Amino acid sequence: MKRFLYYPRLYTLIVSQYIKARMQYRADFFISSIGILLESGAGFFSLWVIFHSISKLVGWSYNELIFIYAFSLLAITPSQLFFDNIWHLSSHIRQGTFIKYYFRPLNMMFYYMSEVFDIKGFTKLALGIAAFIYASFKLGITWTFPKFILLLTLLFSSSLIMISLMIMASSTCFWTGEASSVLIFVFKFGEYSKYPITIFNSFFKLLFTYIIPIGFVAFYPSKFFLRPTETNILAYLSPVAGILLFVLAYLVWKKGVNSWTGTGS
Amino acid sequence: MKKYLMIIRNSFMSSIIYRFHFFFTSLSNVFYIIIIYFLWRAIYKGSGGSINGMTFNQTFIYLALAISIFCLFKTWTDWGMSYQIINGIIVMNLIKPMDIQLLEMCNAIGFVFYNFITVTLPALFIIIFIFQPGVITVSNLMLFLLPMVLAFFISFNIDYIIGLTSFYTESIWGISIAKDTIVLLLSGALIPINFFPEILRKIVGFLPFQAIYHIPLTILISKDMSIYEYLKFLGIQLSWAIALYALNRFYYSRAIKVVTVNGG
Incomplete structure (x- = not known):
């Protein structure tokens, strides 16, 4: 039990130090927040423009797509807030500074990820929540307590999928020394999760459901709330997919950590 | 002149060392093209062939090439300069007997060559041979080259x-x-x-960004463009290129006075 409480306490300590250090650059924080707001807002803008010309996209209405998009934003946010250090792994590996994480009596992944808490992610979170409330209000979705619990569970597993994919992508740098292009590759898939999987042909539908499971990030879980009668068995697999992927990602990371030979300095 | 050519060569050579990187950057763009293909096919499904005066093939070519050009022009000039400022290595460039804007541009050109091989070429192959949209003619391709050079200049600036x-x-x-x-x-x-809605289209017309993608791509996909229209497009691009270049000259003369370098 003591051990169990030790990690959350440590996490708040490390993160509060990090936030203090970041607050040196207030202007940068402010401008970056605007940058992120524009970046995430661009997707809504695209939808808005497209729906000037059409009324439905493969049977999905404008507000339903806003709902799916908001869901995918909320699902991606945790990977940005808590796991942003993923993006710096390559440079730690190449410069050899990653060695320090081997010397602490802590879980290495925990210690490494706790060192960066990306405050800018809150902008994305706020935008996601606002869009989510807007869409569910427009669609007239009634929120009951069990539904809300379901939402939280699904969001948790969706973000776990995203986090796992990102961890696996960045772990490639233990062997190759450079993971930024793989990371961008996977990160983009997170962005594609905002489209209904039904726009694809059967080959890509299978690919995005089973091989690169981005369908589980936003589309399948959203169906629970948008079209409760149409949900297929796949949607229930979402939490299982999340946990399985995370275990897999952790194993890949572990293998990478054990096989890295350092830089010798 | 020779020293600037060397800069282009160096920047090209130093970017091709990451083979693995090469592969995934290429793959990323290919996937993007696949996604927009299906997305826009779905958008066009309910319509009678043409939306806002563009057919599906035209829209697809336009967007697929636009993102390929975006990747082509992604030369990280701004990131590189910021990196040099933070680390103080900008000093090494400032003391060279070279014009810094030209030097950065040569760096960018080297990158463009690299991007062309990794991203644009595979993308072109896929667009032309797999999707076979068949709206591009050879004469359009010839007319496309000069606007592309100007577009690069605007994007770089x-x-x-x-x-x-x-x-x-x-x-x-x-x-x-x-x-x-x-x-x-x-x-x-x-x-x-x-x-875009009417009002937005008007606003965008007054901004330099459409000169990078919209103008060259419109030239590429339009069937019968008059010489007058072509020259008008070139005129718009040229005026933006000159205006931005002049702005940068002025901005540089101001910015160089405040630059502080820590160590180096």
């Missing part, structure tokens, strides 16, 4: 403005992200400008 801003702010993470988004959106690279 926009990056350079952000790069110079790092003389004041050091870190440009946020500004750069915002710039990328604004350029992509308002240039018609994410959605063709023809789809």
Whole structure:
């Protein structure tokens, strides 16, 4: 039990130090927040423009797509807030500074990820929540307590999928020394999760459901709330997919950590 | 002149060392093209062949090429300059008997060659041979070249403005992200400008971004463009190129006075 409480306490300590250090650059924080707001807002803008010309996209209405998009934003946010250090792994590996994480009596992944808490992610979170409330209000979705619990569970597993994919992508740098292009590759898939999987042909539908499971990030879980009668068995697999992927990602990371030979300095 | 050519060569050579990187950058872009293919096919499904005066093939070519051009012009000039400022290595460039804007441009050109091989060439192959849209003619392709050169010059100068801003702010993470988004959106690279609501289309017409993607791509996909229209497009691009270049000269003369270098 003591051990169990030790990690959350440590996490708040490390993160509060990090936030203090970041607050040196207030202007940068402010401008970056605007940058992120524009970046995430661009997707809504695209939808808005497209729906000037059409009324439905493969049977999905404008507000339903806003709902799916908001869901995918909320699902991606945790990977940005808590796991942003993923993006710096390559440079730690190449410069050899990653060695320090081997010397602490802590879980290495925990210690490494706790060192960066990306405050800018809150902008994305706020935008996601606002869009989510807007869409569910427009669609007239009634929120009951069990539904809300379901939402939280699904969001948790969706973000776990995203986090796992990102961890696996960045772990490639233990062997190759450079993971930024793989990371961008996977990160983009997170962005594609905002489209209904039904726009694809059967080959890509299978690919995005089973091989690169981005369908589980936003589309399948959203169906629970948008079209409760149409949900297929796949949607229930979402939490299982999340946990399985995370275990897999952790194993890949572990293998990478054990096989890295350092830089010798 | 020779020294600038060497810069182009160096920047090209140093970017091709990451083979693995090469592969995934290419794959990323291919996937993007596949996604927009299906997305726009779905958008066009309910319509009778043409939306806002563009057929599906035209829209697809427009967007697929737009993102390929975006990747082609992604030379990280702004990030590189900010990195040099933060680390102090900008000094090494300032003491060279070279013009810094030209030097950065040569760096960017080297990158463009690299991007052309890794991203644009595979993308072109896929667009032409797999999707077979068949709206591009050889004569259009010839007319397309000069606007592309001007488009690169405009794109570089926009990056350079952000790069110079790092003389004041050091870190440009946020500004750069915002710039990328604004350029992509308002240039018609994410959605063709023809789809924009009337009022927005007017505003966008007054901004330099459409000169990077919208103008060359319109030239490429339009069937019968009059010589007058072609020259008008070139005129717009040329005036933006000159205006931005002049702005950067002025901005540089101001920014160089405030630059502080820690060590180096």
